Each structure stands twice: as structure tokens, then as C-alpha cells.
Amino acid sequence: MKQLALIGAGRIGEIHAANAAAHPDLRLSLVVDPLADAARQVAQDTGARVASLDEALADPAIDGVIVASATDTHLDYAVRAHAAGKAVFCEKPIDMDLARARAAAERLKGARLFLGFNRRFDPSFQALKAKLAAGAVGALETLQITSNDPGPPPIDYVEVSGGLFKDMAIHDFDMARWLLGEEPVEVFAWGSCLVDPAIGEAGDIDTARTLLKTASGKLCVIANSRRSGFGYDQRIEAYGESGMVRADNVTESTVQVWSEAGAQADRFRNFFLDRYKDAYRAEMAHFAHILSGQAQPTVGYADGVAALALAEAAAESLRTGRPVRLD
Amino acid sequence: MKQLALIGAGRIGEIHAANAAAHPDLRLSLVVDPLADAARQVAQDTGARVASLDEALADPAIDGVIVASATDTHLDYAVRAHAAGKAVFCEKPIDMDLARARAAAERLKGARLFLGFNRRFDPSFQALKAKLAAGAVGALETLQITSNDPGPPPIDYVEVSGGLFKDMAIHDFDMARWLLGEEPVEVFAWGSCLVDPAIGEAGDIDTARTLLKTASGKLCVIANSRRSGFGYDQRIEAYGESGMVRADNVTESTVQVWSEAGAQADRFRNFFLDRYKDAYRAEMAHFAHILSGQAQPTVGYADGVAALALAEAAAESLRTGRPVRLD
Amino acid sequence: MKQLALIGAGRIGEIHAANAAAHPDLRLSLVVDPLADAARQVAQDTGARVASLDEALADPAIDGVIVASATDTHLDYAVRAHAAGKAVFCEKPIDMDLARARAAAERLKGARLFLGFNRRFDPSFQALKAKLAAGAVGALETLQITSNDPGPPPIDYVEVSGGLFKDMAIHDFDMARWLLGEEPVEVFAWGSCLVDPAIGEAGDIDTARTLLKTASGKLCVIANSRRSGFGYDQRIEAYGESGMVRADNVTESTVQVWSEAGAQADRFRNFFLDRYKDAYRAEMAHFAHILSGQAQPTVGYADGVAALALAEAAAESLRTGRPVRLD
Amino acid sequence: MKQLALIGAGRIGEIHAANAAAHPDLRLSLVVDPLADAARQVAQDTGARVASLDEALADPAIDGVIVASATDTHLDYAVRAHAAGKAVFCEKPIDMDLARARAAAERLKGARLFLGFNRRFDPSFQALKAKLAAGAVGALETLQITSNDPGPPPIDYVEVSGGLFKDMAIHDFDMARWLLGEEPVEVFAWGSCLVDPAIGEAGDIDTARTLLKTASGKLCVIANSRRSGFGYDQRIEAYGESGMVRADNVTESTVQVWSEAGAQADRFRNFFLDRYKDAYRAEMAHFAHILSGQAQPTVGYADGVAALALAEAAAESLRTGRPVRLD
Numbered sequence A, B, C, D: 001m002k003q004l005a006l007i008g009a010g011r012i013g014e015i016h017a018a019n020a021a022a023h024p025d026l027r028l029s030l031v032v033d034p035l036a037d038a039a040r041q042v043a044q045d046t047g048a049r050v051a052s053l054d055e056a057l058a059d060p061a062i063d064g065v066i067v068a069s070a071t072d073t074h075l076d077y078a079v080r081a082h083a084a085g086k087a088v089f090c091e092k093p094i095d096m097d098l099a100r101a102r103a104a105a106e107r108l109k110g111a112r113l114f115l116g117f118n119r120r121f122d123p124s125f126q127a128l129k130a131k132l133a134a135g136a137v138g139a140l141e142t143l144q145i146t147s148n149d150p151g152p153p154p155i156d157y158v159e160v161s162g163g164l165f166k167d168m169a170i171h172d173f174d175m176a177r178w179l180l181g182e183e184p185v186e187v188f189a190w191g192s193c194l195v196d197p198a199i200g201e202a203g204d205i206d207t208a209r210t211l212l213k214t215a216s217g218k219l220c221v222i223a224n225s226r227r228s229g230f231g232y233d234q235r236i237e238a239y240g241e242s243g244m245v246r247a248d249n250v251t252e253s254t255v256q257v258w259s260e261a262g263a264q265a266d267r268f269r270n271f272f273l274d275r276y277k278d279a280y281r282a283e284m285a286h287f288a289h290i291l292s293g294q295a296q297p298t299v300g301y302a303d304g305v306a307a308l309a310l311a312e313a314a315a316e317s318l319r320t321g322r323p324v325r326l327d
Helices: A011-022 A036-046 A053-058 A071-083 A098-103 A123-133 A155-160 A169-180 A197-201 A277-292 A301-320 B011-022 B036-046 B053-058 B071-083 B098-103 B123-133 B155-160 B169-180 B197-201 B277-291 B301-320 C011-022 C036-046 C053-058 C071-083 C098-103 C123-133 C155-160 C169-180 C197-201 C277-291 C301-320 D011-022 D036-046 D053-058 D071-083 D098-103 D123-133 D155-160 D169-180 D197-201 D277-292 D301-320
Strands: A002-007 A026-032 A062-067 A087-091 A113-116 A140-148 A184-192 A207-214 A219-225 A233-240 A243-247 A256-259 A262-265 B002-007 B026-032 B062-067 B087-091 B113-116 B140-148 B184-192 B207-214 B219-225 B233-240 B243-247 B256-259 B262-265 C002-007 C026-032 C062-067 C087-091 C113-116 C140-148 C184-192 C207-214 C219-225 C233-240 C243-247 C255-259 C262-265 D002-007 D026-032 D062-067 D087-091 D113-116 D140-148 D184-192 D207-214 D219-225 D233-240 D243-247 D256-259 D262-265
Touching (some): A002 A011, A002 A053, A002 A071, A011 A026, A011 A062, A026 A036, A026 A053, A053 A071, A062 A071, A062 A277, A071 A087, A087 A277, A098 A301, A113 A277, A113 A301, A123 A169, A123 A243, A140 A169, A140 D219, A155 A197, A169 A184, A169 A301, A184 D207, A207 D140, A207 D184, A207 D207, A207 D219, A219 D140, A219 D219, B002 B011, B002 B053, B011 B036, B011 B277, B026 B036, B053 B062, B071 B087, B087 B277, B098 B301, B113 B277, B123 B169, B123 B233, B123 B243, B123 B277, B140 B169, B140 C207, B140 C219, B155 B197, B169 B233, B184 B301, B184 C184, B184 C207, B207 B301, B207 C140, B207 C184, B219 C140, B219 C207, B219 C219, C002 C053, C002 C071, C011 C026, C011 C036, C011 C277, C026 C053, C026 C277, C053 C071, C062 C071, C062 C277, C071 C087, C098 C301, C113 C301, C123 C233, C140 C169, C169 C207, C169 C219, C169 C301, C184 C301, C207 C301, D002 D053, D011 D026, D011 D036, D011 D062, D011 D277, D026 D036, D026 D053, D026 D277, D053 D071, D062 D277, D087 D277, D113 D277, D113 D301, D123 D169, D123 D233, D123 D277, D140 D169, D169 D184, D169 D207, D169 D301, D184 D301, D207 D301
Parallel strands (some): A002 A062, A062 A087, A087 A113, B002 B026, B062 B087, B087 B113, C002 C062, C062 C087, C087 C113, C140 C219, D002 D062, D062 D087
Antiparallel strands (some): A140 A233, A207 A219, A243 C255, B140 B233, B184 B207, B207 B219, B233 B243, B256 B262, B256 D243, C140 C233, C184 C207, C233 C243, C262 D262, D140 D233, D184 D207, D207 D219, D256 D262
16 A cells, blocks of 8 residues: 655645545545645545645655646656655646756656656547557558637636646647657647637637647647637547547537437537546556556656647747747 | 330329439330329420320330339239330339239239339448348348338328338338348237327327247347437348447438537438438339349349238237237 | 445455445445355455354444345345345345245335446436436337347356346346336237357247337337347437437447548447446445435335336246236 | 530549539530540430530530630630630639639639539538538637548659649638638648658658638648548538537448447548539539529639639748748
């Protein structure tokens, strides 16, 4: 039974807490959050107790630390947890600033750091990758990643989000790297503000189309919007030499109603807590394997930096109107 | 160029007329109908001329006769056309009365008689049969035939229709024989009047479930309703040793609308003129092949009698509440 | 925190044990099984301890008992657990013998007995029922229940199974009752042995088509086979006045491979542990609500008896070749 | 009955000839082609006769001319047919050279010129446009056009094709203009040679991703490949304020085979003659309406020029690596 401390008892922290508590090989022992009420609630729901950060990092019984706090603390807490000898399950993104993220390389050397890019653990995306790996369509050539939120976030969230590329497309940059099998070497992005003018006034965009190119000429399109109008829209099409593999959206159930208007399928799962609940569970199972020594992190610090580099390149391309080459 | 006469210028006659006129190897020359206006209209639309029945049968230029007149004349006109040396494309059913239909056997001996069971010519049902023939699921074991009309016909039609089994399920009995690869030897049917009480008052049912069994124990369910509420519902599921082949309903287009309610597909094709327009065209192509000697009728008089025998057995089962064995 | 005892540590007992252990309001305290190893394994996996039946029933800390033992013990253990003042979560079927099941009525009077017909808790079937309840297609008229296993069980299982109707179709009889909104009053069944001759030699069938009729004339078809060849086939079509609601099979993922052969979807979930894992979890949540007094059992003893009566009627119909009326 | 002359008896000419011959209000009278055998064959199949170009244009009985000859003759023949007072049904593209196409403006003033962009007449794309027009998803914001050929053409075709953008994507540029409801003002394109190195050696690409932007910020992605590996891949997704409308690929039939591998749908229609056969028929019906004065061409010379301008801009963007603004 490995013991865990959770740093950050917000929405995503609660999910990790529940998954840790339900895992047969893990025990959530400590919950850390400056908001005492939040910490107490999560602790109570999971049989853990509230602790301070220092207490948690100093506790020799704690094997692993889940970093689910505010984004600008991810890097610092990950470094400190690693320094304290803990394995780290760090929420994405690794940081908002590429230079700062890169600067932490030395301090994170040798860290058992698992970065929570949840989509890599989604059953459908994993099945897609497995099909590619099994050669179902030959060598991959192009990729279409569609990633639209159900509706736009509040403006005060947008203002501190780091912008669409770092906040939202960061997942898609990671998926592109995971699937392309080659690093993107060039990025081009266009963005518009079509959903909510307030997003534009906040200096951000709500709609983007980003192209990635690899050295061998593989092309990837990332389509993002802050509002699909029909739920969480998370799809991938991967084209190979002899066909295409696709992963589609998930519906609430298999029910259809057939009427004079035609066949109506059930609603699409609305947002990430719902769409990726199995993925979050699978992330925790992976962390349990890391803690037991059965697995190395399949996605870590370097992946977080690489996704961030793509996000910054996309933002630069949007600003300059030119393609941007990655170093 | 083979020349045809059409007997019966009603709704189905019009379709056959148009298909004959458009076929490169056929010419529709004569149209026969006691309703002069109907005959004139069809003749005008297709470049044919109006004629009397005797004239048409006596005309040595006429190679084939399409019998699309009232059901109770099918048998008589088929017999007379055959006697006049013509090939016959006779609409289903062969007759409403099994004894009378059987009694015509001698007079139709050697007839080039093609009975228009249109569903055998539907591309999806043909593809289903081809999959079975190719062994896609091994030997066929059970069959589910779903056949629901979009809405009930007028009561005055119901009153002269011969009842649900002869009017509607007759197609399904033919499909069952075509696909089972063995003759049904026993029939059981239940029926209800759930759609329109007036249908019950007319002595008919509007909803039925009919079971067929073959000598080797293959089972077939036929599900019928006079009203689906969502368009023409024509589906088949064929279960074999290693899986299932199904043919689904056809939609107006491939368009879907994705909204908060989920994915809405386009309307189902509403009724037989629409759903089976390709099948009617393929029927005429088959008749052209019969006329040119390239093909023998793939479905004829004996099939019409066999389907009628199943319909009468189903009606008897409904009346007696018992399974009925076929001779 | 309500405390539970589990009687029966076999395959289904394990599932209930894990779900009980993971539920925030329940604690699995005791595990009872004559097979000491099985009991010990489940106890160890869930933090419970092994106990004898008498011990479990006598323990005042135990609020509820899960009966997941051999079928012929369900009724007896349910009666004893009720006599001991426990709420009961009893696996289906209530018993194999209708007369015996009926005879227990008095002893189970007032019992908080929840009968585990898992399909009622499947998200897709619940969504289907909710659509019907919301009037999505008007009043229900007919029902098509398709329920095929992936492949036949071993012959030694078949021999003690009670036959296809009690072992397999019992679920479908319950679904029919749950959805029809009216009791079936008449049953007709045909069965064949098409999958494995050894099943026939064991006096059973492996393929059946069963018709149910209600007093108002609603019709239901139940289609069963011991072997679909494509995985677990659990589908329902419910036809109403203005359309149809259907619940389809569940696939492993949303992934499709598009190749020259067409679009290939992912595998269907293979069997009940997989297909109904969410249903089993929902059952346990319902039992938690029963224990806390928030809910009455939505399905209980009377439903178990009614389903068994339909199964016996179907078996009688198969034997006699006649429809069978229910009292 | 309007009389037509066909210029060009190749593959696409044959299709238009057959559709003209089958249309009740049109007669194909003359066929013009320097290849005498081709002209004779088409004439024979349709009951037309062979003529010279001068003869056809001088014949006062001819109401309309179908220009289906080599691409570099489209513009010249359209001009001459218009000068002769004929209505013109001109195959796409209007020309390979934008400057030359623009230079013909004066000579085509007042022409009844219908440019055959067939996809505008596809039932599914028309249904998609109708949904947008009906406000099914609110105002259009972004567009995804997927257009992949089943496999690459022969290299000698590639060499004279004008390149992927003019030969293949020209259709997609027209679809974008048709659906966006606003002219694109900027184009960015990336291309690769991933399918066949010989295409690269011929100076062309076989894979492209092109972005279009309108003045209001609407974004459109066009995805092209010379080889899908699974048939003709022609799909559109149109995102609006409140959802998405999509048109999918068309399969050969509705048949599916369910096996242990999952559900396998039927093959996708393989190429344009098959996929767009209804569209070609609808084009001819539209031309009949133009000839009878019931309709003005819905797509004509100006659309041909505009699509060509986008193709040239895309090619320039590919060459320069920069976005290209349209005048």
C-alpha cells in the first residue's frame, strides 16, 4: 500500500483524490490546500487528513505526491517533491512559461515525474494508437485533431488562462507529438474571435486552426474552438498509407430515438470530467505502477516542455502571421 | 430494342413505364388501362400510345407485357399474355386466393413469368444475400425481418387489401424464403389492432409478429406494423454461425446535425416508391435480360404461390391461435 | 457507514464485493463461502474477514446481506437473512422452481429484498426507459428484445442451468415486464438446437424465439441464442405511436478503421462482466440507498416470481407447441 | 424539347451525354470530338449524330452546348458557343490560367454559362447547405472540407494536371466559397509528397492542408490527399453558433457484417463517377431549366475565376511559405 499526499483540493484534485482512495494499492493519506475548507472536504470524503505542505513533504511515509494546485505552482511543487524523494503525479501543464520550464531541467533530473496529459489514457485514443502501432493503416502520414469545448469559460478565467494555445491546445500539441512519431519542426496558426467578443477584448482568441509539419513532411491540423454548441468535441483522424483510423466522440448512452426527423442519438458527453473519467482512473493506475516500480512514467517533464514550446510557437505564429520553426 | 405493353397505368404502372422508357434496350410502345385519362397520361410521358388489351396482346411487335393492373386481374392477364406468347413482368402478389393461384399452374407452364417482388432487387438486401452466399457469417441460423409502413393506409384500402398478411407481409414471406435457403414448414402468428381501431372493425389487424420454422429448425421472425411513425422501416438481420449480417434503413442523405440533443441523422426514406426506386429500375433491367434471353426469371409463379401459402397459413394461425403446418 | 456480509465468493460475488468496498457509504465486513480459499481471497481483496453464515446473520453490526451463492440457495438465504432483520441484495433468479418460489411469499413478507436484475441498471436501458417515460415516442406498442451470448457455456453448466428460459431468458422476461407497463398474459415459444448438438442431447435448446402478449394486445418478441459469434448482443427496440427508441450494443471504444473494405468499428463488449460493469456498480448504489432508507427496492421478490412464471410458461409452450396463458 | 450538342466524348462527356439523352425535356443531337471513334460511340449510345464543331455551333436547332473537352479548350469553346447564341454547360475548371480566364470576361458578358462544379449538386452537400440556410446551427463560423482521392493518378496525368490545387482542390475552393457565405481574403497552404515520390519529381505535391480566412475571421481547412486508401473521401463539417452540420461519405449499401472484430460497414463508394452520379444527373436537370428559362445558372464564369484565384494563391503560398492575400 503506497501512501500519497495531494496538493490542491480543487476540482481536479478531488478527482485524483477519489481515484487514489478507490485504488486497491494506494492510500491517500494527506491533503494540502491553503483553502482549509476545501482540504477538509476532500480529506473527509476519502479518509485522509489535512496537512501542511512542509509536513507532507517531510513525512517519510508518503511515497508519492499529486500536484493539482494552481498552474503557476506546478513546477515549484514538483521540484520540491522530487527533492524530498517523492514520486510526482503533476497535473498539466508543467508551467505557463517555456523559459522557466526549461530552466528547471537540472533540478528535475532523475525525477519520477508523471505529467497528467489525460488524453493519452483515454480508451478510444489508446485504441487508436494501438491500431496505428499494429499497422492497421500502414505508416502514419497526416493527422486531424479536433478539440472543441462545449462552451466558453468565464472571462476572468480566460484572462489568467495563458491563452487558447497554452490553456486548451496544449493537450492537442501533446496528442500530436504522441501520435506523429516525429517531432513537429514548424508551426503555423490562425485564430479568430467568433464566439465571444469579450475574449477578444481580453487579448485572446476563441477559435484557431493550427498546422504542424514534421521533418519528413507529415502534416497535422489542430482545430480548436471554445464553443462547439453540442458538448465536448474530442476527435482524432489518423491517415496512413492504406486507410484511416478515427476516434469519435462519446455519447451518454447507446440510445437512439427514431422519429419523422430521423434517428437521434443520445447527447455527447458534455465536458472533460465526464468524457475522461476513465482516463483519470487509468492515470492513477499508471501512477500506482510507477510507485511500485512496475513502470516508468510514459509522459513526463520533457513532454511538458515540448508541448509548451509548440504552444508558444503557435502564439508567435498568430502574432506574426508567419510560420515559426522550432529549434 | 424489345417492345413492351403496359397493362395498368396506376402508381406502380407509371414507375415501370418510366423505367422501361429509360432503358436503352426497351421501348414502351403500348399502354392499356380502362381509365382513359390515366392511360393517356402515361403514354404521353413515355412516348407510347394507348391501346386496348386485345390489341396489345395481338400485336406481334410486342415482346413483353407488364401486368400492373388491379391485383385480382394479375393471374388472368398473366395467363392471357403467356398464351399470346409474350414474356410477362407481373406485379406481386400473383393472386389473393391460394387455391385459384394454384389452379393456374397448368396454364402458366413454360411461361417466361417474372414476378415483381421488388425487395429481392434492393441493393442492400442483395448485398446482404451476397454476404451470406460468400460465407461471411457461416451457415444461416435465424432471421429477423422488420417491415413497418410509415403510416396506415385509408380504411377503404384496408377493406379490399386481403389483410395484413397478404397485402403487406407477403413481401416478408418472400424474403424469408429467399434468404433461409429452406422452405418454412410451420407458421405461428399473433396480431393486434393497436394503430387504428377502424382497421380492427374492418376485420383486419395492423400489428403482427409471425414466426416461421424450417425442417432443420431455423427460426425466422417477421415483425409488421402499419405505422412506424418514422418512415418506411425495412430491415433484415441474418444470424449465422460466426456472426450477423444486417441491412438497415436508408436515409435521405448522409447529413447529420450535432446539437446539445446529440447527433440527428437525416430522415429515413419515407415509403416504397422512394426506398425501392433503385430496385424497380433493377427489376426492369432483369426483365430486359429475360426478353433478350440472357436470363431466366429469378422469381416467378411458384414463388408467388409459396408466399401466398405462407400468408394464408399465418392468417389461419391468427384465427385458430395455433401453429399451422404447411403441406 | 452500513456494514455488509457477502454470501458466496464466486465470480459474481467478487464483483459485488469490490463494488461494496469501493462505495463511500458501505463497508464489506464479512465474507461467507464454504470454499475457504474463495472466501479468503475476496476478504483479503476488500479488507473484509471470513465468517460462517450463522455468525454473519447473528452479527448485529451487519445491516445488509448480499446473496450471491448457488441459485438453489438464494431463496433460503434470503428468507434467513430477512428473518435476522437484514436487508437483502439477492442475485437473480429468485429460484429455479416457481412453486417453491411462490411458497416463500409469507416468509418474505415485509422483506427489504432487492433482486439483482442487473439490466434494469444498465445506463442504455435506463436511458431507453426514460425516453419512453418522457413520451418520446408516445404509448409503447411493441417490443423487440435481442439477447444473445457470445458463445455457448460448457455442457456441464447447461445440464444444471435450468434450461435456456430460466437461465438466460429470465433477464429478458424481466425486461419485458419492466418496459411493457402491462403484464404479459400469454406466451408462445419455439426453440431449436442449432449451435451445439450436445445442448440438445442435454435436453435443452440453444436458440429460441418467444412471443409475449399483454391484455391490451401489446406484442413482445424475445430473441435468444447461446452464440452470437460477435460478442454479447444485448439490444432493445421499443416501438410507440410516433416512433421507436432503441438501445444498441456497446463497443470497446469509439475507434473505427476505414479501409478498402469499409469502416470497421471496434469489437463489441464481449460478455456480461464487461457489458454490465456500470450496472453492477449502480445496483450497489441502489442497495446503499435501501439500507439508508432513501429508497425502496425497485425490483424484488414479486418480480422474481413473475419472471420465473414467464420462463415456466415459455418452457411449457415449447413442450406442447401451444401458446400458454398465464393465470 | 431542347436540342444539345456535346463537345468532347471522353469519360465525363459520356456521362453528360447519357444524362442528356435520359432527360425528358432534352435531346442530345450532335456529338463533336476530334477522335472519330469516341464521337461515334457516344452518338450511337444516345441516338445522336457526329458533327464538326463549326457545324454544331452553326446549327440553329441547337439550343445548348456541353463543353466537356480538354481543359485548355474550355474557355475558347465557351466563348464561341456563347457567340453563337447557345447556352453553355461548361465542365470545370473554367481554365488553368487565372489571367487568361479573367481576360475572357468581356467576351462572356451576358453568357448563359453554367459551370459544372458537380459537388454543389450532391444530395448530401445540398442537404448540408439547406440545414445551414435553415439556421439549424446558427451562423456559420468554421468549415472543414475533406477531399481525398482513393488513389493517385498516373504520373503522365499529374504532369499536365496543373497541380493539386488547380486539379483537385479547385472543387474544395468552390465548396468553401459556396458555404462560407463570404469571400476568403487570405490563403495559407502547406503541401508534402508522401504518397508517391514520382509526384514530387514531377514538381507537384500529393498531400496538402490549406487554410482560408474571410474578412470577418471565419476559418476554413481544406484537407487533400491523392490517396485515402479507403475509397473516395468527400466530407464536410460546418460549425455554427449552436452546433455542427456534417455530410459524410456514401457507402455502397447499408449492409454491415458483425463479427468478433466488430461491425464492418460496406465499402465506401470508390470514386467520383459513382459518388456523384446523382449530382451529374441534377446538373443536367439544372441545365434543362436554364434552357427553358426557368432558372439562371447558379454557378458560372465568375465562380470559376474565383476558385482559380484561390488555387493560384494556394500554390503561391506553398512556394513562398507565407500567407497570400487575395486582391
